[in-house]
Amino acid sequence: MRKSYETIKFMRQSKYFLKTSKTKPAEDVSINAILLEQGGFVQKVMAGVYTYLPLGWKVLSKIEAIVREEMNKAGGQEVFMPSLQPKENWLATGRWDGLDILFKLKSQHGYEYAMGPTHEEIVTPSAVTIVNSYKDLPLAVYQIQTKFRDEPRAKSGLLRGREFRMKDLYSFHTSSDDLSKYYDEVMVPAYNAIFKRLGLDALFTEASGGTFSKFSHEYQVETESGEDTIYVCEKCAMAKNKEVYEPGAVCTSCGGSQFREAKACEVGNIFKLETKYSTSFNLNYTDNDGKQKSVIMGCYGIGTSRLMGVIVEKFHDEKGIVWPDAVAPFKVHLLALNIDKPEVKAAADALYTSFLDSGMEVLYDDREASAGVKFADSDLIGIPHRIIVSGKTIAQESVEYKARSSEESQLVKIEKILSFLK
Amino acid sequence: MRKSYETIKFMRQSKYFLKTSKTKPAEDVSINAILLEQGGFVQKVMAGVYTYLPLGWKVLSKIEAIVREEMNKAGGQEVFMPSLQPKENWLATGRWDGLDILFKLKSQHGYEYAMGPTHEEIVTPSAVTIVNSYKDLPLAVYQIQTKFRDEPRAKSGLLRGREFRMKDLYSFHTSSDDLSKYYDEVMVPAYNAIFKRLGLDALFTEASGGTFSKFSHEYQVETESGEDTIYVCEKCAMAKNKEVYEPGAVCTSCGGSQFREAKACEVGNIFKLETKYSTSFNLNYTDNDGKQKSVIMGCYGIGTSRLMGVIVEKFHDEKGIVWPDAVAPFKVHLLALNIDKPEVKAAADALYTSFLDSGMEVLYDDREASAGVKFADSDLIGIPHRIIVSGKTIAQESVEYKARSSEESQLVKIEKILSFLK
Numbered sequence: 090m091r092k093s094y095e096t097i098k099f100m101r102q103s104k105y106f107l108k109t110s111k112t113k114p115a116e117d118v119s120i121n122a123i124l125l126e127q128g129g130f131v132q133k134v135m136a137g138v139y140t141y142l143p144l145g146w147k148v149l150s151k152i153e154a155i156v157r158e159e160m161n162k163a164g165g166q167e168v169f170m171p172s173l174q175p176k177e178n179w180l181a182t183g184r185w186d187g188l189d190i191l192f193k194l195k196s197q198h199g200y201e202y203a204m205g206p207t208h209e210e211i212v213t214p215s216a217v218t219i220v221n222s223y224k225d226l227p228l229a230v231y232q233i234q235t236k237f238r239d240e241p242r243a244k245s246g247l248l249r250g251r252e253f254r255m256k257d258l259y260s261f262h263t264s265s266d267d268l269s270k271y272y273d274e275v276m277v278p279a280y281n282a283i284f285k286r287l288g289l290d291a292l293f294t295e296a297s298g299g300t301f302s303k304f305s306h307e308y309q310v311e312t313e314s315g316e317d318t319i320y321v322c323e324k325c326a327m328a329k330n331k332e333v334y335e336p337g338a339v340c341t342s343c344g345g346s347q348f349r350e351a352k353a354c355e356v357g358n359i360f361k362l363e364t365k366y367s368t369s370f371n372l373n374y375t376d377n378d379g380k381q382k383s384v385i386m387g388c389y390g391i392g393t394s395r396l397m398g399v400i401v402e403k404f405h406d407e408k409g410i411v412w413p414d415a416v417a418p419f420k421v422h423l424l425a426l427n428i429d430k431p432e433v434k435a436a437a438d439a440l441y442t443s444f445l446d447s448g449m450e451v452l453y454d455d456r457e458a459s460a461g462v463k464f465a466d467s468d469l470i471g472i473p474h475r476i477i478v479s480g481k482t483i484a485q486e487s488v489e490y491k492a493r494s495s496e497e498s499q500l501v502k503i504e505k506i507l508s509f510l511k
Numbered sequence: 512m513r514k515s516y517e518t519i520k521f522m523r524q525s526k527y528f529l530k531t532s533k534t535k536p537a538e539d540v541s542i543n544a545i546l547l548e549q550g551g552f553v554q555k556v557m558a559g560v561y562t563y564l565p566l567g568w569k570v571l572s573k574i575e576a577i578v579r580e581e582m583n584k585a586g587g588q589e590v591f592m593p594s595l596q597p598k599e600n601w602l603a604t605g606r607w608d609g610l611d612i613l614f615k616l617k618s619q620h621g622y623e624y625a626m627g628p629t630h631e632e633i634v635t636p637s638a639v640t641i642v643n644s645y646k647d648l649p650l651a652v653y654q655i656q657t658k659f660r661d662e663p664r665a666k667s668g669l670l671r672g673r674e675f676r677m678k679d680l681y682s683f684h685t686s687s688d689d690l691s692k693y694y695d696e697v698m699v700p701a702y703n704a705i706f707k708r709l710g711l712d713a714l715f716t717e718a719s720g721g722t723f724s725k726f727s728h729e730y731q732v733e734t735e736s737g738e739d740t741i742y743v744c745e746k747c748a749m750a751k752n753k754e755v756y757e758p759g760a761v762c763t764s765c766g767g768s769q770f771r772e773a774k775a776c777e778v779g780n781i782f783k784l785e786t787k788y789s790t791s792f793n794l795n796y797t798d799n800d801g802k803q804k805s806v807i808m809g810c811y812g813i814g815t816s817r818l819m820g821v822i823v824e825k826f827h828d829e830k831g832i833v834w835p836d837a838v839a840p841f842k843v844h845l846l847a848l849n850i851d852k853p854e855v856k857a858a859a860d861a862l863y864t865s866f867l868d869s870g871m872e873v874l875y876d877d878r879e880a881s882a883g884v885k886f887a888d889s890d891l892i893g894i895p896h897r898i899i900v901s902g903k904t905i906a907q908e909s910v911e912y913k914a915r916s917s918e919e920s921q922l923v924k925i926e927k928i929l930s931f932l933k
Contacts, residue, residue, distance in 0.1 A: 103646070104647075104650070105588070106588045106590065106641055106650055106652050107641070108640060108641050108643075110640075132637055132640065134592075134593055134595075134596070134597065134633060135595075135597050135622075138593045138595050139593065140590060140591070140592045140593060140633060140637055141590060141591040141592075142590055142637075143588040143589060143590055143652070146589055146590055146591050149591070166527065166528045166565040167565060167568055168528065168562060168563060168564055168565055168568055169562070169563040169568050169571070170556075170562045170563075171556050171560045171561065171562060171674050172594070172657060172659075172674060173556075173557075173560050173659065173673060173674045174556070175556065175557050192616060192618065194614060194616050194626065195617075196614065196661050196673075197661055197663075198661065198663055200557075204616070204626075211556060211562060215554055215562055215564075218530055218532075218554065219528055219529070219530050221530075224525070225526075228526070228528055230528050230565070234657075235594060235656075235657065237594075237595065239618045239619055239620065241620055251595060251618075252593050252594060252595045
């Protein structure tokens with residue numbers, strides 16, 4: 090964030106593109122929809138379609154930055170593929186008619202497009218021009234972008250949208266062994282690192298694998314709003330999606346045979362595509378024996394906007410959201426009570442400036458509103474660290490500090506607050 | 512960029528998702544299309560629709576980062592609005608039938624959407640829930656995202672696409688005076704700063720203003736591939752779009768009456784919307800006299816992917832692209848000649864590592880290819896600073912340095928190369 094007159098001005102809540110609401114959204118009863126809409130993070134434009142307001146866009150950007158870092162560490166090269174996709178590519182894979190949630194767009198000029206719900210139909214022919222020899226492999230490319238799905242029912246806030254944000258990575262290999270190695274030794278640890286950084290306990294879950302693999306794998310977060318039913322091994326917490334769970338099943342990981350049923354939301358999935366798409370587009374390479382062979386592929390998705398919804402489902406209380414530090418829109422919420430008093434305003438302004446000077450992300454509630462309104466909004470928005478400035482605290486040359494996740498508050502000397510927060 | 516085993520590996524050209532091509536694209540004769548496709552920056556998926564490969568995505572991300580910085584400094588708050596937009600909103604403004612390039616999408620479930628070519632139909636009702644009082648104004652929100660246009664003819668590479676990237680900012684004011692002040696004193700300087708940082712001479716140009724203003728303003732860059740014809744004042748370089756140029760015209764800025772005709776490409780436009788959209792969506796505020804009044808709006812666009820094309824049109828020679836430093840995909844192109852010689856490989860690997868350690872953005876051509884191929888590719892890709900390591904330079908404990916923009920090269924001692932490049 091650049092520091093300038095205008096930027097400073099607009100981190101003031103009185104000038105922030107934000108209004109909280111006491112009215113619960115009419116149609117959606119999921120916790121993430123209620124809290125994110127009432128807190129001014131998102132606005133529902135229509136079913137399954139949201140605007141991310143400044144607060145919400147900050148959270149989503151932080152989630153996506155974490156995903157991006159881990160994908161780069163996993164050797165992913167970032168690209169950006171189009172949403173408008175040629176009908177022919179989808180005919181080539183049989184998914185023009187075979188994928189029920191595909192949005193089909195007709196132009197006035199006679200063209201037909203698919204609105205990308207995923208990008209195998211683009212990335213596979215793209216790799217044809219890049220991959221010639223075994224020496225060019227392995228490769229991994231990814232993107233973070235908007236996807237479209239013609240869902241019959243969009244629901245549960247950010248958990249199932251018609252337009253949503255996603256990271257999708259595609260890997261290319263000379264052999265199924267190399268794919269397995271990348272899958273197990275690079276992508277599984279990368280996914281674990283992402284969910285750990287987000288504070289989420291995402292269960293590694295076996296799901297149906299399609300034609301080429303016995304299983305694909307999902308990352309499932311237990312939550313009542315989830316659409317999936319999973320069976321969690323009582324011993325090691327590896328899970329099975331209902332679609333592959335059979336009576337008498339044994340845990341693939343530890344051999345355990347006791348499972349408990351749970352509702353869960355899928356936040357990521359990884360999938361061995363093998364040669365399914367490379368065959369459709371003649372994505373071949375010349376091996377070191379001089380022979381032409383099909384490139385082996387894997388794909389790895391994470392729903393970044395869905396993650397935002399899941400985080401709210403997991404981290405909230407009866408008053409509002411309790412953001413984990415890693416994805417909070419701001420680190421500090423500075424509340425000035427009775428800001429009409431000149432000494433309060435002066436002290437709060439000075440603190441605000443010193444926070445900005447030290448590079449801290451701070452939202453400054455400089456509104457002329459009651460203490461009750463400010464506390465309620467602050468609880469709803471859920472910024473992790475709250476600093477209160479009032480006539481009472483100033484008299485003691487202090488501010489009041491309270492963590493959002495705690496009921497305790499304490500007085501901290503103004504001169505010590507910066508080091509206290511670090 | 513995080514440093515790790517994989518990241519290091521993938522900044523090696525042998526493992527980069529990049530293949531240059533000697534074949535000119537068949538259908539498009541514009542310079543930006545030819546060089547960006549041959550250089551491996553973009554891939555044409557179909558007319559007017561491109562994939563940004565890693566090299567191209569790096570350039571576009573740098574352009575967008577510059578735009579973002581300047582919009583933040585101008586008080587813009589970043590949001591993210593949907594591409595799927597309700598038909599009703601477009602009916603409300605009369606643009607469902609009135610805007611010829613609108614993509615209309617029909618779902619299988621009976622819904623109709625516009626695919627956003629611009630976002631007045633979303634941002635205006637969005638502001639209704641935020642703006643109540645004159646105290647809430649002024650406000651400015653912006654986004655950087657993908658737009659869609661059902662163009663009859665997509666052409667000239669990135670200059671006119673059916674899917675393209677754009678920054679759009681919307682400002683909200685209590686009065687036309689306040690809008691004018693923001694327009695003249697904040698946004699015009701912000702736009703000038705952006706184009707200056709990109710090394711572009713963008714001419715401030717009067718264009719047609721629609722119903723509410725006499726003029727809107729465009730930023731036009733002179734280029735033969737441009738679709739616009741402008742008339743440039745010989746005295747002060749302010750310009751008029753052909754659509755508002757009349758014989759005997761006088762320059763609004765300096766009073767000059769001599770104009771020269773030029774072909775140009777529009778890279779930005781700023782527009783006083785006044786109450787056009789706030790009326791459609793009842794975007795009102797309570798003024799300090801207690802009366803309800805319409806909010807006054809302005810909008811401000813920059814085509815970020817088009818800018819990438821224009822930069823190539825302006826900065827190239829017969830051998831390829833000559834990227835300005837500010838948007839180059841990498842700062843340094845490290846070429847190892849005869850890398851099959853162990854002493855060359857060792858020296859080049861060591862340099863590569865020391866560049867990464869110092870945080871420099873470097874692409875390392877570690878391929879087993881001839882010097883001629885490496886030089887030709889390097890000229891085509893156009894990274895500003897080239898370092899050559901060969902048996903000959905190593906014998907002198909040196910590397911050869913050449914700026915892409917110069918014909919001169921020089922030997923630099925290996926121990927001094929880091930400080931030389933800084």
